[in-house]
Amino acid sequence: MSTIITKGAMLIPLLVAGCSVMAQYAGKGISPQNALVAAPGMSYPAADGVAVLPAKPGHDSSSAHTDHAAGILDEYIREAFSNNKGLKDQRFQLDKSLAALQEAKSLFGPNITFMGNYTKAGGGRTIDMPIGDLLNPVYASLNQLTNSHQFPQVDNVSVLLNPDNFYDAKFRTSLPLINAEIYYNQKIKKEELTRQQAAVNVYKRQLVQDIKTAYFQYYQASQVVAIYRNALSLIQESIRINESMVRNGVRNNTALYRSQTEKEKTDAAISKALNEQQNAQAYFNFLLNRDLNRDIALDSSLLVNPPAPLAGSNNISGREELQQYKSAATAYRLNEKLQKAYIIPRLSTFLDLGSQSTAFRFDDKSRYYLFGVNLEWTLFGSHKYKYRIKQATLDIQAIENATAQTTDALQLQLYQAGNNYRTALRNLTTAESQLSFAQRYYRDQLKVYKEGQLLYIELVDAQNQLTQAQLQMAVSQAAVQTAYAGVERAQASYNIESVQP
DSSP states (O other): HHHHHHHHHHHHHHHHHHHHHHHHEEEEEOOOOOOOOOOOGGOOOGGGGGGEEEOTTTOOOOHHHHHHHHHHHHHHHHHHHHOHHHHHHHHHHHHHHHHHHHHHHHHTOEEEEEEEHHHOOOSSEEEEEEEEHHHHHHHHHHHHHHTTTTSOOOOOEEEEESSEEEEEEEEEEEEEEOOOOOOOOHHHHHHHHHHHHHHHHHHHHHHHHHHHHHHHHHHHHHHHHHHHHHHHHHHHHHHHHHHHHTTTTTTTTHHHHHHHHHHHHHHHHHHHHHHHHHHHHHHHHHHSSTTOOOOEEEEEETTOOOOOOOOTTTTTTHHHHHHHHHHHHHHHHHHHHHHGGGGGGGGEEEEEEEEETTTOOOTTTEOOOOEEEEEOOOOTTTTHHHHHHHHHHHHHHHHHHHHHHHHHHHHHHHHHHHHHHHHHHHHHHHHHHHHHHHHHHHHHHHHHHHHSSHHHHHHHHHHHHHHHHHHEEEHHHHEEEHHHHHHHHTTTTTTTTGGGG
16 A cells, blocks of 8 residues: 555656646646647747747637738748849849840830941052043143143043042931831730749749748647657656656666666657757748748747638639740740731831041031931742741740640649648648547556556556657648648739738
8 A cells, every 4th residue: 555655656746747738728728639739838948949939828819820820921931032042033034034125115216326437548449540641632732832831741540449548437326117026026025024023923932832831840840849858858757756666666677777768769859850950940041041040930829720721722823824824925926926027118217427538537528417218128038937937836836735734734733732731631630639539548547557557668658659649740730731831832822912022
């Protein structure tokens, strides 16, 4: 009888440690399944890189929990939208497409160019003019008639065709009047800008999913660390009790050795869990482009209530990937029209204001203006344009086929994401039941062990079942949130405009 009393007195702390979570929250309307998440004892110090925001006791509003958690995630997503390097690269491409569109618009305006050249020549072709042969006989006759030398002899002239010491400088102003290539090029650039904007949104949505997945993975890893630490505290209490029993001669060393073995196993599990927690923390901070060891704020109410299923589960009309294909198809149709527009003549006008003369002379005689109109009309291209049109038509057919294929793939992705989410919800319900049963089983086994009617190895088995049930609960809760993020991504339902930096 004294042995039983001694065992009971020493095992009371173990019973209290094992059932504290359930006992503490049983009277507050919190189910045993949610006690692990809601318990302040499951929070972690900031030294481990975690800043946990505990749930407020007695505040069981699911909408408030959801809004609070969503607020934390939205702030992280907003930070990622500002700092993520991959997203910055997408924005560079968007700015480049915008500049290309502005360039295309500028082609409609006038273009002013300064043009100049200077020529120094020697040798080459000449024009020979026999002025001497024509005039010298006449001059000789005049000299005889006048008995004077008033009319000297003249040499023949040889004029160099290449301009020597000649300059030509002018300002040319040109303006396109009719040009189908410029017209369609502007429209194509506009579609490319739309497509790049859609590409930025695609990257944002994928980034949102990656951030949420990384956040819940870190949350899960943090819970795993807390669960193992809680199990370690129970094992350490068991070691203390078994050591006391060995000193009092109540038990032999077998139970003590087993509890010490369990302690070593749990220490190894904690070390592994801490490594996974640190890796998850580093990846999350990497997505936000900040220090890899920076603390991550966690809301302990985040995983208590699973998100509601999204409405319109088969709707993928919001996917920016489809907008990309739509813009690409429009651009290909415009290119087809461009190739067909070869028959439209090109008309432009120009005005030259300049000066040209020799020896850099600049005066009223050297200044000039020149106005003109250019017309270019392709009437025959040896079937070149025919084959260009055919290529453009095939591009349209290819993009339409790719659009249909992508639509089917996105429908499949949404279907699979919905199945994954429903499966995760069912697994969460099963995990809640398992945790409830494991808690009751451990409590009953502990009570029997306290009365001296149970072997320690059986108590260890009950404790291991409780730990595994808690781990499975943590995994299931994170899996629900991750699967929900997958559905959200597949539907493109997250409001990315609400978290713009």
